[in-house]
Amino acid sequence: EVQLVESxxxxxxxxxxxxxxxxxxGFTFSNYYMAWVRQAPKKGLEWVATISTSGSRTYYxxxxxxxxxxxxxxxxxxxxxxxxxxxxxxxxxxYCARHSNWELGxxxxxxxxxxxx
Amino acid sequence: DVQMTQSPSYLAASPGxxxxxxxKASKSINTYLAWYQEKPGKTxxxxxxxxxxxxxxxxxxxxxxxxxxxxxxxxxxxxxEDFAVYYCQQHNEYPLxxxxxxxxxxx
Numbered sequence: 001e002v003q004l005v006e007s008x009x010x011x012x013x014x015x016x017x018x019x020x021x022x023x024x025x026g027f028t029f030s031n032y033y034m035a036w037v038r039q040a041p042k043k044g045l046e047w048v049a050t051i052s053t054s055g056s057r058t059y060y061x062x063x064x065x066x067x068x069x070x071x072x073x074x075x076x077x078x079x080x081x082x083x084x085x086x087x088x089x090x091x092x093x094x095y096c097a098r099h100s101n102w103e104l105g106x107x108x109x110x111x112x113x114x115x116x117x
Numbered sequence: 118d119v120q121m122t123q124s125p126s127y128l129a130a131s132p133g134x135x136x137x138x139x140x141k142a143s144k145s146i147n148t149y150l151a152w153y154q155e156k157p158g159k160t161x162x163x164x165x166x167x168x169x170x171x172x173x174x175x176x177x178x179x180x181x182x183x184x185x186x187x188x189x190x191x192x193x194x195x196x197x198e199d200f201a202v203y204y205c206q207q208h209n210e211y212p213l214x215x216x217x218x219x220x221x222x223x224x
Contacts, residue, residue: 004160035213045153045161045204047213061118061212100166102208103151107161 002026004096004108011114012086020111022079022096029077033099036070036081038092039110046092049081050099064090086115119143119207123216129224132197138190138219140205145185149209152181152190155202155218165190166208197223 008020020036036048049070050059058070069082079096093110120143130136140150148168153161163172165181168188178193192199200223205216 044217045206045215047206047215050211050213059211095161097161100163102149102213103163103166103206104153104161105163105172109160 002098002106004098004106006094006096006108006111009094009111009113011116013117014087014115016086017082017084018086018113019083020081020094020096020113022081022108024077024079024096024098027098029072030074034070034072034079035097035099035104036068036079037095037097037104037107038090038113039095040089040092043092048094051079083113086113088115091115118212119146119210119214121205121207121214121216123205123219125219126217127220127222129222130195131224132195134195135191135193136195136221137192138203138205138221140183140188140190140216142186142188142207146207146209148184149207150181150183150188151206151208152179153204153206155204161204164203192221 003025005023012018035050038046038048051070055072067085071080091114093112095110096108097104098106122141124139150168152165155161164175169181180191182189203219
């Protein structure tokens with residue numbers, strides 16, 4: 001069974017950093033592109049980042065480019081999201097997801113990040 | 118960026134009825150559209166991808182259609198477990214973009 005378990009969320013002040021982790025199991029992690037998607041309170045879904053199988057290619061929307069960095073450790077079946085210069089508008093539940101092709105075949109339960117002073 | 122316009126944002130129906138949800142892209146995305154189901158306490162579920170291909174495990178009462186800019190998710194003979202929020206997402210190009218969601222509630 002595919003499982004994706006996020007961790008590392010919490011309350012952080014504006015301008016500070018936070019790193020999210022996602023532990024993957026139930027599939028060969030190194031074979032799949034992975035992604036982060038977020039959902040602000042009472043809002044819709046927003047794609048945040050995607051990383052290739054080897055980690056050599058990464059993709060971001062303009063809203064987080066230059067502030068967020070997606071990475072992975074295939075030996076540990078783990079995905080990460082380093083978030084710097086956080087803003088109040090980054091407050092959201094962050095989901096780890098496994099790509100099938102470019103669609104997102106499996107999702108985690110999510111982890112909450114609150115950016116507030 | 119491709120803007121995805123989903124409608125309606127809210128839909129009320131009874132079990133056994135059929136419903137349709139529309140998703141329109143701001144430019145052609147070929148057939149690269151996915152539909153997801155969001156339910157409280159459960160992980161988001163991919164229902165359909167590439168416009169009309171059912172993900173493994175998706176009940177046959179779900180169907181997707183469309184190409185180019187106009188797409189539709191149809192659910193025939195609603196079951197109680199179908200009442201949820203549905204999102205479309207284009208997977209033709211980066212940045213990946215989602216529709217704003219449709220909340221399907223029991224009438």
